[in-house]
Amino acid sequence: xxxxxxxxxxxxxxxxxxxxxxxxxxxxxxxxxxxxxxxxxxxxxxxxxxxxxxxxxxxxxxxxxxxxxxxxxxxxxxxxxxxxxxxxxxxxxxxxxxxxxxxxxxxxxxxxxx
Amino acid sequence: xxxxxxxxxxxxxxxxxxxxxxxxxxxxxxxxxxxxxxxxxxxxxxxxxxxxxxxxxxxxxxxxxxxxxxxxxxxxxxxxxxxxxxxxxxxxxxxxxxxxxxxxxxxxxxxxxxxxxxxxxxxxxxxxxxxxxxxxxxxxxxxxxxxxxxxxxxxxxxxxxxxxxxxxxxxxxxxxxxxxxxxxxxxxxxxxxxxxxxxxxxxxxxxxxxxxxxxxxxxxxxxxxxxxxxxxxxxxxxxxxxxxxxxxxxxxxxxxxxxxxxxx
Numbered sequence: 001x002x003x004x005x006x007x008x009x010x011x012x013x014x015x016x017x018x019x020x021x022x023x024x025x026x027x028x029x030x031x032x033x034x035x036x037x038x039x040x041x042x043x044x045x046x047x048x049x050x051x052x053x054x055x056x057x058x059x060x061x062x063x064x065x066x067x068x069x070x071x072x073x074x075x076x077x078x079x080x081x082x083x084x085x086x087x088x089x090x091x092x093x094x095x096x097x098x099x100x101x102x103x104x105x106x107x108x109x110x111x112x113x114x
Numbered sequence: 115x116x117x118x119x120x121x122x123x124x125x126x127x128x129x130x131x132x133x134x135x136x137x138x139x140x141x142x143x144x145x146x147x148x149x150x151x152x153x154x155x156x157x158x159x160x161x162x163x164x165x166x167x168x169x170x171x172x173x174x175x176x177x178x179x180x181x182x183x184x185x186x187x188x189x190x191x192x193x194x195x196x197x198x199x200x201x202x203x204x205x206x207x208x209x210x211x212x213x214x215x216x217x218x219x220x221x222x223x224x225x226x227x228x229x230x231x232x233x234x235x236x237x238x239x240x241x242x243x244x245x246x247x248x249x250x251x252x253x254x255x256x257x258x259x260x261x262x263x264x265x266x267x268x269x270x271x272x273x274x275x276x277x278x279x280x281x282x283x284x285x286x287x288x289x290x291x292x293x294x295x296x297x298x299x300x301x302x303x304x305x306x307x308x309x310x311x312x313x314x315x316x317x318x319x320x321x322x323x324x325x326x327x328x329x330x331x332x333x334x335x336x337x338x339x340x341x342x343x344x345x346x347x348x349x350x351x352x353x354x355x356x357x358x359x360x361x362x363x364x365x366x367x368x369x370x371x372x373x374x375x376x377x378x
Binding site for chain 2: 038039042043046047049050053054056057058059060061062063064065066067068069070071072073074075076077078092095
């Protein structure tokens with residue numbers, strides 16, 4: 001399955017505004033499927049930065065990197081799934097998304113993409 | 115509170131309308147009996163910080179002083195929606211229900227307040243009086259559940275950490291994979307995480323951020339902000355379901371908020 005197909009599996013979930021594959025080291029977009037108005041570069045940079053910071057927490061505890069990170073806001077959710085190859089799968093969704101469905105979709109897509 | 119202090123706080127609020135100084139100012143005005151002014155200041159503060167339980171509690175107390183029981187009831191109900199373990203709201207609602215003659219409801223609120231503040235002797239006496247009036251008797255052998263989440267944290271040590279915005283340790287600890295204390299190292303790693311999350315949430319149109327959940331290998335984590343200048347990290351083994359961890363984090367967040375408010 002191509003990256004584009006993997007991302008479209010996520011964006012098919014109702015309420016999802018976009019999905020991206022991001023390079024963790026420099027926060028650059030590798031592939032994306034975004035709704036109009038979603039700034040891919042901003043999402044990529046912010047997601048990579050947040051993932052790096054949270055990786056610092058698990059590293060301090062001598063634990064492996066998290067498999068999933070979810071930032072929940074009043075109006076939406078950001079999900080990140082780090083991959084082993086220096087990539088990060090990212091999904092942005094509105095508050096109307098089914099978070100459980102999105103979580104499973106992102107984990108499944110990360111398993112396929114990475 | 116002396117008039118000079120009121121003046122100073124008023125000037126400070128005028129200079130910085132987003133400041134939390136509205137809390138001591140409105141409280142000071144309330145204590146001086148300037149209820150109209152106190153309500154104006156508190157209401158403006160609550161409008162700016164609609165999710166701050168303390169602001170609504172202040173409004174409720176002012177409205178109660180003004181004899182506006184119904185409005186005070188609404189405000190304390192709002193407090194409990196924001197912080198289900200707010201002692202002041204349980205006490206206030208207990209008092210309002212008692213005044214309205216609804217003794218059994220009053221008993222429920224006061225009982226909950228007493229569970230949350232087991233050392234409050236005045237509350238104990240009030241509760242005993244209300245129990246006497248309602249004819250309620252404690253069930254033999256019944257022990258109140260340990261509801262204070264900070265106590266729950268104590269009973270399962272090294273699984274929660276409270277740090278300030280600069281990454282300085284405030285309470286709790288965490289152990290690393292080797293069983294060594296890792297609180298200071300994790301606190302340092304959390305420095306700036308609030309700003310990062312705020313920035314991400316704002317720029318991505320996610321509104322105000324509420325929590326960060328991490329699903330790890332051996333453990334899961336929940337990150338919350340009990341107050342604007344503190345961060346709480348709670349962890350449990352992966353056998354604890356995510357929903358339950360979220361509830362534990364909610365309770366610990368409410369307890370940490372109270373603890374910080376008391377410290378100040």
